[in-house]
Amino acid sequence: MASFNTMENNVLNSLVLYKSKWFSDLVDESKLSNALMTKPHEVSTVLSYVFGRYEGNTIDFLTMGLGKTIEIESRQYEWPLMIEFDKAVDIIQAKWQGSSISSGDTPGLNQTPIQIWVRDKWFGPGAVLAFDDREYQARVTGAPYQDGEYWVYTLLVADGQADSFILPSLLSAGSKVSREGSAYEEYSEEADIVNYPTPFKLRNQLTTMRLSYDITGSAVSTVMVIAMRDPQSGKKSFLWSDFQEWRALRQWYETMDRWLVYSKYNANADGTTDLAGTNGRPVYIGAGLLQQIAPANKRYYTTLTLDILDEFLSDLSYNILGKGERKFVALTGEMGMRELDRVLRAKATGYSLVDTHFVTGSGQDLTLQGQFVTYKGLNGIQLDIKHFPFYDNTVYNRKLHPITGKPLESYRMTFIDYGMRDGEPNLIKVIRKDRGLVMWHTGGSVAPGSGHAKSISTLRSNAKDGYSVHFLSEQGLMLKDPTTSGELICDAE
Amino acid sequence: MIVTLRQTSRDSWSGVRRYKNCSVYLAPYLTRSGGRYTGLSREDETKLGEALRVDLSPSSEYWDTFFIRVSDSDVVIDTNTPEGELKYLFLKNHKRVANGLSDRTKPGANFVLINDDEQAKEINKRNKVKREAFREFDKLSLSDMRKCLRLFGHASDSLSNELVEQKMNELIDENPQRFLDKWVDNKFRVVEFQLEDAVSKNVIRKNRNLYQYGTEIIGRSKDEAIAFLEDVKNQDIKMAIIKEMNAK
Numbered sequence: 059m060a061s062f063n064t065m066e067n068n069v070l071n072s073l074v075l076y077k078s079k080w081f082s083d084l085v086d087e088s089k090l091s092n093a094l095m096t097k098p099h100e101v102s103t104v105l106s107y108v109f110g111r112y113e114g115n116t117i118d119f120l121t122m123g124l125g126k127t128i129e130i131e132s133r134q135y136e137w138p139l140m141i142e143f144d145k146a147v148d149i150i151q152a153k154w155q156g157s158s159i160s161s162g163d164t165p166g167l168n169q170t171p172i173q174i175w176v177r178d179k180w181f182g183p184g185a186v187l188a189f190d191d192r193e194y195q196a197r198v199t200g201a202p203y204q205d206g207e208y209w210v211y212t213l214l215v216a217d218g219q220a221d222s223f224i225l226p227s228l229l230s231a232g233s234k235v236s237r238e239g240s241a242y243e244e245y246s247e248e249a250d251i252v253n254y255p256t257p258f259k260l261r262n263q264l265t266t267m268r269l270s271y272d273i274t275g276s277a278v279s280t281v282m283v284i285a286m287r288d289p290q291s292g293k294k295s296f297l298w299s300d301f302q303e304w305r306a307l308r309q310w311y312e313t314m315d316r317w318l319v320y321s322k323y324n325a326n327a328d329g330t331t332d333l334a335g336t337n338g339r340p341v342y343i344g345a346g347l348l349q350q351i352a353p354a355n356k357r358y359y360t361t362l363t364l365d366i367l368d369e370f371l372s373d374l375s376y377n378i379l380g381k382g383e384r385k386f387v388a389l390t391g392e393m394g395m396r397e398l399d400r401v402l403r404a405k406a407t408g409y410s411l412v413d414t415h416f417v418t419g420s421g422q423d424l425t426l427q428g429q430f431v432t433y434k435g436l437n438g439i440q441l442d443i444k445h446f447p448f449y450d451n452t453v454y455n456r457k458l459h460p461i462t463g464k465p466l467e468s469y470r471m472t473f474i475d476y477g478m479r480d481g482e483p484n485l486i487k488v489i490r491k492d493r494g495l496v497m498w499h500t501g502g503s504v505a506p507g508s509g510h511a512k513s514i515s516t517l518r519s520n521a522k523d524g525y526s527v528h529f530l531s532e533q534g535l536m537l538k539d540p541t542t543s544g545e546l547i548c549d550a551e
Numbered sequence: 552m553i554v555t556l557r558q559t560s561r562d563s564w565s566g567v568r569r570y571k572n573c574s575v576y577l578a579p580y581l582t583r584s585g586g587r588y589t590g591l592s593r594e595d596e597t598k599l600g601e602a603l604r605v606d607l608s609p610s611s612e613y614w615d616t617f618f619i620r621v622s623d624s625d626v627v628i629d630t631n632t633p634e635g636e637l638k639y640l641f642l643k644n645h646k647r648v649a650n651g652l653s654d655r656t657k658p659g660a661n662f663v664l665i666n667d668d669e670q671a672k673e674i675n676k677r678n679k680v681k682r683e684a685f686r687e688f689d690k691l692s693l694s695d696m697r698k699c700l701r702l703f704g705h706a707s708d709s710l711s712n713e714l715v716e717q718k719m720n721e722l723i724d725e726n727p728q729r730f731l732d733k734w735v736d737n738k739f740r741v742v743e744f745q746l747e748d749a750v751s752k753n754v755i756r757k758n759r760n761l762y763q764y765g766t767e768i769i770g771r772s773k774d775e776a777i778a779f780l781e782d783v784k785n786q787d788i789k790m791a792i793i794k795e796m797n798a799k
Contacts, residue, residue, distance in 0.1 A: 139570075260565060323564040345564040353562045353569045357576035360587055361615045377572050460585040541570040549580035551588070551646065 076283055077301065089506075090299035090307075115315035116389055116446055117347060117535070120476060121487035122494075128536075129491045130264075133342060134329060137538055139258045146234035150208055151175040159230075164223040166215040171199065172224065174235065175208040181237055182251035186216050188238040189228040195238055196224060216241070263325055263344045264490055264534045267314060271306045275503045275510065275523040300506065303527060310529050316448055318487075318535050319472075321346035344534040347472070348545075351537065355544030362397040362546070370546055371439050374473055377541040385477040386543075387442040391449030391468030393459070394548075398443055398471070402433055446472070460550055469548030479538050490532035501525045552666060554639055556619065556626040556648070560661040569623050576618040577647060577662070579609075587614055590641040599640075602633035617641075621662065639664075684727030687735045688719065698744040699734045706751065742780050746773070749792055752799045764792060 121127060151158070153173045154165035165172045181187065185198045196213035203210050215222045227233070240250040282304035284297040299307070323345035325331045333341045355373045359366055375384050390398065433441045449455065455465035475484050502522030504510050511518055537543060558568045558575070569575065579587050587609040591599065600607040607613060619626060619638055628642075629635040642648045642664050649660040653673055691699065693712055696719050700707035703722055707715055723730045734740055746762070749755040755776075756763045762776040763769065767788070770776030780789050 258567075262564075349562070349564045353565050353567050354573045355575070357618070358578040358580060359615075360579055360581055363615050365616050373574065460581050460583055540565075541573055544573070549578065551580060551582050 076285070077281070088296050088298060090297050090303070093297055115311050116444055117318045118311060118315045118487070120387070120474070120485055121535070126483040126485060127487045127489060127494070129489055129494070131491050133490070133532075134261060134263045134325075135488055135534070135536065136259050136261045137536060139260055139539060139541070144237060144253065145180070146236035147176045147178055147180050149174050149176060149229060149233045149235060150231060152229035152231075154229075159226045161226050163226050165226060165229060166196065166213070167223040168220050169214055169218070172196065172213045172229065174211050174213060174229065175205065176211065176235070177208060179209045179251075180253055181211065182240075183248040184240045184242045184246070185237055185250045186239045186241055187213065187235040189224060189235055190233050191225070191228055192238070194224050194228055196235075197241060260350075260540075262323065262350075262488075262534050262536060263329075263342050264488065264532045265317065265321060265342060265344045266530065266532045267317060268531075269306065269310045269313070269529045270526055271302070272522070272526050273300070273302050273504065273506075273524050303506070306527065306529070314531060314533070316454070317346065318533075319347045319448065322349050347474070347535055347537065350535065350540045351472070351474075351543040351545065354540050354542075356547065357544070358547050358549035360549065362401055362548075364401050366546070367398070367401055370473075370544065371435065371441065372437075374475065374542055374544055375437065375439060377539070384438050385440045385442070385475065386473045387444055387476050388471050388473050389444050389446035389449070390471040391446060391465065393462065393464050393468040394449065394471045395443060395445055397469060457550070459548065466548055466550055471546040473544050473546070474537070475539065475542035477542075482538065484538050484542070486536045486538065488534045488536050493530065493532040496530040497527065499525050499527045552630045552639075552668065554628050554630060555665045555667075556621060556628065556642060557663050557665060558621055558661060559649070559655065559663050569621075571623065574620045574622040576620050577642070577645065578618045579614045579641075580646065588645070589614055590644050591637075595640055599633050599637050603637065607637075680731065681724075681727040684723050684730045684735075687731070688723055691719070698740070699730075701744055701747050701751070702733050702737075702740065739777050739781065742777050743773075745789075745793065745796075746776055746780060749796055752796055754792055754795045754799065764788060 152165070152175070153159065154163060155170065159165050159172075179202055181198050181202075183198055183201050186195055187198065188195050195216040197216045199212045199214050202212075215224060237250070242248060281298050282301050286295050286297075321343050324333050324341075324343040331340045331342055333343070335341045355370065357366065357370050357373075371386065374386060388394075388398065433443070435441065449467045449470050450465060452465055455467035457466045458464065459466050459469065477484055499506055500520060501508075501511075501518040502520050502524050503518070504523075504525050505518065506525060506527070561568050579589055582588050589596075589607065589609050591607060596607040605611070605613045619642065628638050630639045642662075643650055645662075647660055647662055649655045649657040649663045651669060651673065652663060652665065654660070655663055693715060696715050697707040697710075700710075700715060700718060700722075705718060707718075710718065737743065746755065749764075750757045750762075754764070755769070760772050761768060762771075762773070762779075769779040769785075769788070779785055780792075
């Protein structure tokens with residue numbers, strides 16, 4: 059019996075895709091539509107992998123194809139974005155010797171106290187604060203007290219010198235103070251405090267996509283075969299489908315992938331939407347990849363240079379502190395590949411091209427290779443460049459580069475951080491439980507699997523000479539930390 | 552001069568202008584003819600190029616890496632320095648930048664360049680119009696207000712005096728210039744009111760842009776109809792219209 063239960067990456071490495079006539083090895087259990095019913099997760103992972111590898115459906119490949127999916131039971135999903143654990147606090151007002159501070163004053167001279175008004179209770183007694191010029195430091199004396207909506211801190215110049223003072227400009231409204239450290243006397247009871255910033259919450263929702271197609275009764279039954287070989291046992295297994303079904307699946311996967319990139323969120327603040335379908339029920343659309351990274355780093359260019367690329371990667375890395383986590387995949391069109399190749403090959407001594415296999419490693423060490431061109435650069439930056447055919451498609455990308463006449467989108471470079479965050483992948487596909495890929499048919503004279511109806515007692519759902527197949531998927535994308543992704547966009551009028 | 556560059560639009564999904572520690576880099580872009588937008592005239596290129604000792608022609612490599620970085624706070628530009636002037640001229644006509652708050656509806660612009668002096672001038676100009684409009688409003692009798700409301704397309708006959716005054720106040724506050732144009736500076740306002748009133752009483756019939764009195768076409772647009780009623784030759788028809796209106 060055909061088997062597809064070992065869907066490890068090494069099995070998929072020896073995967074072959076070909077068109078054929080039906081043959082005896084293609085048993086019913088390995089028919090794609092049947093297999094999807096019995097092993098939905100494994101088989102849809104294989105499909106994502108196949109379409110990712112052979113058709114360029116990269117987002118689906120990077121998520122579903124590599125097993126980075128989660129199933130949820132509700133339409134909306136939220137995740138926290140912890141941007142920072144510490145922060146600089148705005149000075150609202152400052153006083154010295156009971157009066158506001160003017161430019162000629164010497165606040166803090168002779169260890170006299172300075173009062174500052176800030177919005178948050180962010181520091182504890184004994185904390186040493188640095189001003190916008192870090193040469194100037196002051197220590198918090200005692201606990202802060204509340205004055206209306208503000209907290210008042212009493213500070214003493216930290217260097218303890220009688221002739222030291224804080225520059226008045228550093229105490230003006232709008233200046234900031236941040237925690238530098240803390241210092242205490244012997245036998246003290248005081249201590250600095252731990253801050254628990256409220257995480258910024260991001261919310262997205264699943265989109266229900268559908269596709270239907272008809273197969274006529276006289277359609278030739280050519281089949282598409284996915285052959286896999288287990289390198290350990292050498293055993294071959296197959297998944298197969300009618301060629302028509304395969305073509306529809308290909309279109310389906312391509313549309314899903316494009317939608318995961320370009321879709322735009324349509325819910326109001328309360329989660330409802332004003333967009334209604336034919337039957338009057340709401341139509342929900344989730345935020346796609348580009349919308350999720352829209353407020354992240356974005357740089358426009360006309361000619362790509364190494365400086366631009368270097369600065370951009372450095373900006374992306376700014377929010378990632380661990381060097382081992384600086385793994386980016388740049389999705390770009392044919393022209394973007396050429397631009398990157400030109401810049402990196404000709405000038406980038408800091409970057410080295412890595413030889414490739416398709417997928418190596420696992421977990422945090424996962425490396426995308428083969429169809430990806432991988433560069434390793436300074437500061438632990440790894441850049442995988444992946445051709446993204448959607449950006450080249452002239453049907454969908456009609457704005458052209460004024461000089462080359464190629465789609466402008468082909469020059470677009472979308473950098474996604476696909477490293478790990480607290481042990482979890484940064485880019486995840488979210489699907490509704492059991493509704494990641496739903497397929498069914500309404501049979502007429504023919505039905506998939508059982509062929510033409512040969513008896514008057516055969517019950518079919520309609521009188522069509524053929525059958526209809528329906529696909530449905532409820533899915534969305536979650537880029538857990540969008541601050542480490544961004545785009546380089548070739549810009550034209 | 553000090554100008555401020557500010558991002559105006561928030562992302563509709565995340566609700567933020569920019570994530571923390573993230574930036575957008577405004578840079579030159581390609582024009583339809585394949586050139587490069589720099590915002591500089593030939594004279595600017597020469598003058599600032601000499602001051603900065605760089606080649607500022609559009610094809611210069613200088614523009615490959617030129618950018619203005621905008622993060623979560625405003626960018627303040629001092630145009631009294633050559634660098635500041637260059638940035639200001641670059642931004643002034645940039646496709647993503649509106650030049651002043653009055654230009655905020657510019658399509659595709661999600662940044663605004665605010666010049667405090669110019670801004671103040673603009674606001675003062677608007678306020679002057681508003682003050683003038685309200686001065687004229689004070690001079691209106693209730694009967695004039697009702698006529699004026701009719702010109703704004705409101706059926707004022709059935710409204711109480713209080714509501715008429717309130718409605719007029721709202722209209723002027725909303726768009727003072729429109730009030731000046733439609734009433735104060737409109738020398739045909741009396742005839743225009745008569746025309747609108749006659750249409751509302753079905754004495755003159757209006758079919759799309761065609762104005763008819765009985766079987767006679769008096770105009771193919773509002774302006775034509777007003778000219779017809781103003782014409783000395785047509786005063787008998789005008790009198791007949793007024794008589795019929797009074798009878799209704």
